Amino acid sequence: MVLKRIFHPSAADPTIVANSWWEASANPMRHNPTRLTQDYKCDVAIIGGGFTGLNAAKTLAQSGVNVCVAEAGHFGWGASGRNGGFCANTSTKKSLSEIQKLYGHDGVIAAVRAQEEAIEQVREFCEIEGITSDTPDKNAELAVAHSPYQLQQMRNESEEINQILGVNTSIMEKDALGAIGANSPSFYGGMILPWGFGLHPLNYLRALADATIDAGATLSPNTEIHQVSRENGAYILTTNNITIRAKKIIIATNGYTSENIPTWCKGRLLPAVSSILVTRPITRKEQQKQGWTTHHMTYDSRTLLHYFRLLPDGRMMFGGRGANTGDQTEQNTFFKELREQFDDIFPEWHAVETAYQWSGFIGLNRKKALFIGPIDNDQTAWASLAYHGSGVAMASWAGKNLAELILGQKTMDQLPKLYTNPTHKFPLDFLRPQYLKLAYAYYRLKDKRYN
Numbered sequence: 058m059v060l061k062r063i064f065h066p067s068a069a070d071p072t073i074v075a076n077s078w079w080e081a082s083a084n085p086m087r088h089n090p091t092r093l094t095q096d097y098k099c100d101v102a103i104i105g106g107g108f109t110g111l112n113a114a115k116t117l118a119q120s121g122v123n124v125c126v127a128e129a130g131h132f133g134w135g136a137s138g139r140n141g142g143f144c145a146n147t148s149t150k151k152s153l154s155e156i157q158k159l160y161g162h163d164g165v166i167a168a169v170r171a172q173e174e175a176i177e178q179v180r181e182f183c184e185i186e187g188i189t190s191d192t193p194d195k196n197a198e199l200a201v202a203h204s205p206y207q208l209q210q211m212r213n214e215s216e217e218i219n220q221i222l223g224v225n226t227s228i229m230e231k232d233a234l235g236a237i238g239a240n241s242p243s244f245y246g247g248m249i250l251p252w253g254f255g256l257h258p259l260n261y262l263r264a265l266a267d268a269t270i271d272a273g274a275t276l277s278p279n280t281e282i283h284q285v286s287r288e289n290g291a292y293i294l295t296t297n298n299i300t301i302r303a304k305k306i307i308i309a310t311n312g313y314t315s316e317n318i319p320t321w322c323k324g325r326l327l328p329a330v331s332s333i334l335v336t337r338p339i340t341r342k343e344q345q346k347q348g349w350t351t352h353h354m355t356y357d358s359r360t361l362l363h364y365f366r367l368l369p370d371g372r373m374m375f376g377g378r379g380a381n382t383g384d385q386t387e388q389n390t391f392f393k394e395l396r397e398q399f400d401d402i403f404p405e406w407h408a409v410e411t412a413y414q415w416s417g418f419i420g421l422n423r424k425k426a427l428f429i430g431p432i433d434n435d436q437t438a439w440a441s442l443a444y445h446g447s448g449v450a451m452a453s454w455a456g457k458n459l460a461e462l463i464l465g466q467k468t469m470d471q472l473p474k475l476y477t478n479p480t481h482k483f484p485l486d487f488l489r490p491q492y493l494k495l496a497y498a499y500y501r502l503k504d505k506r507y508n
């Protein structure tokens with residue numbers, strides 16, 4: 058069966074490896090998992106070997122469950138191995154007040170506590186594995202306003218955060234930004250957020266894959282599932298050469314989800330491209346010339362936001378949204394735009410070469426928040442997806458929680474409603490690529506208008 062996806066097929070070709078700084082600099086895995094070559098039987102089969110799939114597999118295997126992860130590429134091929142390494146909160150596009158309106162004060166607190174728990178889960182794992190943080194220990198995230206109007210919006214947001222969550226965020230004026238080494242003619246002020254840390258995502262992914270194998274799980278790379286069917290209650294997952302038979306399955310394919318694996322997925326997810334460039338190392342003198350020396354994980358106030366951070370060796374990682382289909386020609390045009398945006402924000406670094414550039418898919422949905430739960434209320438098939446571009450922490454949390462649900466250690470009503478509420482199909486779902494194009498055109502105008 059052909060995998061149906063709504064983006065360009067080359068963007069999901071597992072034989073094409075991202076030209077990423079992470080691929081160039083990651084630690085090798087201790088284990089060397091190889092593709093299953095014979096039919097296989099297990100309790101739980103997981104489709105997708107990113108943070109969701111591996112965290113689920115590790116937790117299940119630690120409880121003695123016979124679990125197998127089928128990954129179309131190598132482990133870390135998907136978004137988990139090619140993201141910006143912001144281990145931060147959110148994974149929803151809803152504001153705190155919107156969440157509060159829908160689920161009450163307890164609901165918003167539960168959603169944010171899960172995000173905090175998620176960050177601590179990853180932090181703890183990284184500490185055990187010796188994966189160091191790339192950012193200041195506390196207050197690691199910095200939001201910057203790209204216009205005076207957006208600075209005012211940020212003031213309101215800061216008040217909302219302080220009031221609803223009882224934390225203490227404070228607004229910094231432009232001078233204060235300069236004083237912490239966050240100077241750019243493009244920014245008018247900002248806000249420090251007291252959550253999260255930056256990491257090398259592929260180092261985290263590979264350490265996680267090793268730990269999952271240590272726990273007893275079977276990891277099968279280069280194993281693209283082409284069909285999911287049922288036979289006498291069991292699931293049959295078919296690849297080009299073998300089948301995997303399982304009592305239960307987990308769908309952990311997020312932005313790389315195809316419409317027919319399984320058919321429940323059709324129309325529920327909107328994959329969107331996120332793109333990153335990484336420069337050569339920028340010397341301390343060059344950093345000082347620009348006035349940007351901070352290693353904070355930074356994002357700006359645009360709807361089509363930029364996210365960026367200085368990496369430990371002085372390279373600048375700079376990401377943004379706006380490309381549509383994953384088609385290479387369109388992608389190359391977008392990389393040029395992204396570089397122009399970089400040059401606008403950091404004019405003193407226009408001569409600093411781009412050394413790596415790549416893109417990947419994030420998952421969006423209609424309810425604007427991740428979905429975790431059973432598929433079609435069937436306790437034998439589970440999914441977690443739609444992290445809205447913030448899945449380093451939350452996909453990890455969701456993977457672990459999926460496993461705990463399957464093990465019966467948790468029930469759905471113990472998880473935040475924001476995440477467990479169903480994820481419905483988009484209306485006229487075949488128009489999703491057009492929705493995205495229209496939305497991007499509108500956001501571009503909106504971001505300029507409030508400039």
Ligand SMILES: Cc1cc2nc3c(=O)[nH]c(=O)nc-3n(C[C@H](O)[C@H](O)[C@H](O)COP(=O)(O)OP(=O)(O)OC[C@H]3O[C@@H](n4cnc5c(N)ncnc54)[C@H](O)[C@@H]3O)c2cc1C
Pocket residue numbers: 060071104105106107108109110127128129130133134135136137138139140141142143144145280281282283309310311312313314315318331332333376415416417418419420441442444445446447448449450451452
């Ligand atoms: C460029 C970019 C930057 C990002 N930056 C950040 C960031 O800084 N912070 C943050 O929190 N989040 C970020 N994200 C989002 C984050 O990376 C994701 O939310 C998270 O990695 C999702 O993990 P996952 O395991 O659910 O999916 P993925 O890591 O995407 O894994 C899904 C896997 O499923 C496999 N697959 C798909 N179909 C099949 C099939 N039929 N058979 C077998 N395997 C299949 C794919 O090969 C893929 O490897 C970014 C994403 C991108 C693309």
